[in-house]
Amino acid sequence: MSIGQLARAGGVGVETIRYYQRLGLMSLPARPQGGGVSGGTRKYGLPDAERLTFIRSAQAAGFTLKQIARLIELDATSDRVEVRQMARERISALDDQIRDLKRARAALNRLAHQCDDTDSGPCPILTAFEV
Incomplete structure (x- = not known):
């Protein structure tokens, strides 16, 4: 799915996803080759949607983005x-x-x-x- 589709599915704006990417909360998929000057459209998958859901759920529980980053780190341990x-x-x-x-x-x-x-x-x- 495109970033716009991911944003709609997650109930956020595209800029929110980009902000999460800048903070390191979400990964930035590689841009496929072809499709013009800047390459093809980046594609997001189920893991990206799950990560977005995790972030939004943690925010709903009142965790800050910094705390969410730590929770993501701890998830790997x-x-x-x-x-x-x-x-x-x-x-x-x-x-x-x-x-x-x-x-x-x-x-x-x-x-x-x-x-x-x-x-x-x-x-x-x-x-x-x-x-």
Whole structure:
């Protein structure tokens, strides 16, 4: 498949794939000979689509591209200890985010109830955001 087809299949833009290639997260297939001044069109296969899926899934789990690069390196080894440690650190960070989001939700919920209770004067929600 072409880079455009790979991008569509992976739900990303062509420039995203090129960016991943520049970072070393994805390989750049060799350009076949022929087909004009610059050669033929590079072809991507199932391993490229799988790598793109891996990257996107790891991003969805909250890993940074630098961390994803390390996960890719570790995939070629049998070092599960570091992979588990990275996962545990990510879980801890997610727990922190969840706690922060719950606090924000509770605060907004209190402000919304205060807003319900007052029909005059400044809105408690808006005044809470003033510095």
